[in-house]
Amino acid sequence: MQPFIGIVQGDACGIGPELMSKLLQKLTAAERNRALIISDQRIMTAGNAVTGQETHCKRLNEPTEIDPECGQPQLLDIRCLDPANIVPGTVSVDAGCAVLKTFGLAIDLAQSGVIEGICFMPFNKAAMHLAGIGVADELTWAKKRLGVTGRASEFNVIDGMWNARVTSHIPLKDVAETLNIDGIVDAIVLANQTLTRAGYDNPRIAVAALNPHAGDGGAIGTEEIEIIAPAVEKAKLQSIKVDGPFPSDTLYLKVRDGQFDCAVSMYHDQGQIAIKLLGFDQGVSVLAGLPVPIATPAHGTAFDIVGTNSANVNAALNAFRMVSAMAQGRNLAPLDRA
Incomplete structure (x- = not known):
């Protein structure tokens, strides 16, 4: 069975909202119906406005409402960031705070066994540092939150x-x-x-x-x-x-x-x-050494193309499928270049 995967919104000042919208369109029905989007609904709406596409999701207000077997994509609406209060293409402390809130919740849901893996849209390290991440990067932050004391490292994967x-x-x-x-x-x-x-x-x-x-x-x-x-x-x-x-x-x-x-x-x-x-x-970054599979597109937030509907979704799709494969302990087929 397709594993139940959490998709985290990423930095809302970058191409993350656009990628989320495109990713949901690219997933198969089986993949989409076992996806939990962890995002502010207003950010999802902003991404849909860029792409001109929308995937209907069952909106949830609380983690207790999550149902992996509901047969449709679910949006856990975390009211953490109003798009009206940020400037696309810039480093924002508010966007950084939203990243820490949504990513932290995804980690907690994975640690408790609700989701089986995490695919996050690109983060911006400068924004996370403004938000008070307190460590070098998201890998170190996730490692600390999960209580991992051994080695963890970022891997990059392509084809x-x-x-x-x-x-x-x-x-x-x-x-x-x-x-x-x-x-x-x-x-x-x-x-x-x-x-x-x-x-x-x-x-x-x-x-x-x-x-x-x-x-x-x-x-x-x-x-x-x-x-x-x-x-x-x-x-x-x-x-x-x-x-x-x-x-x-x-x-x-x-x-x-x-x-x-x-x-x-x-x-x-x-x-x-x-x-x-x-x-x-096409590339994927995998956060290795953690008890839960976590991956993200290897590219960044691409501030220079925000709002142009020109972001390539393939790396995000590959990241989602990498997490799914790792959750099942299987080798991923050649990465999508479509």
């Missing part, structure tokens, strides 16, 4: 190509000194666990080097010799199918060509640039 990270939202100048054997092993283990949860049998993982040409035998950096290669060997002791380090300028060609299922990058943009070039409008 069956997965990218994991050892470090994420830190300055580039701090990456080399942050790397250590155990941290890399933890990232490899999480990649293996996440892909296994997504339905991969014995996933094949490739680990990126840090330096150009993988350090050229130590001539232009020793991290590969002293840290990364030992981490790969240590991870192999856990019966993980992992190899590396590989020079990052060719690593993603190996993933693209099907030699590996997942790359583990040493820092944020090392993998992000490659993955986004391979399919910017």
Whole structure:
């Protein structure tokens, strides 16, 4: 059976309202009838006004009214943001507060077993910080709210190509000194666990080097010799199918060509640039290491095209289907490029 998935409105100053409207139109009837939209109804109405489309939803006032078996899409109307009080295409503390309220409620509903996964429309980190998120990003916030103490990380996925990270939202100048054997092993283990949860049998993982040409035998950096290669060997002791380090300028060609299922990058943009070039409008970000599957389009709030009805919905659709697949422990079919 199609799992019961929560869809969160995202930052209302961006393309989230438009994407929600388009997403509901793109879902199959079976998917749509097992969807719970967690949003202010006024934001939904604003999104429908942009797209000129509307999907009828059963409106709910309280979480106690949720019925996963009702046979139609449901809108949990959270009165958290009046569109008249925000300026589209700008960073807004009110929009940030609405994100924290709706996303927090979705996490609570997932933790209590009401919904089986969460797909959220793009957030704006600046708005969330103005709203008082108090941590680096939504992953860290979700991890804290769920009481997770182990490693969690953001993965990016496009057409069956997965990218994991050892470090994420830190300055580039701090990456080399942050790397250590155990941290890399933890990232490899999480990649293996996440892909296994997504339905991969014995996933094949490739680990990126840090330096150009993988350090050229130590001539232009020793991290590969002293840290990364030992981490790969240590991870192999856990019966993980992992190899590396590989020079990052060719690593993603190996993933693209099907030699590996997942790359583990040493820092944020090392993998992000490659993955986004391979399919910017299709990519999905997965919040890995949490007890509930959570995913979002890999692109951002796109303030520059708000209100133009030009947002591509495919990444949102892929994110919804990724969450559904992970909730069922199955591998997702090739991502939608229609």
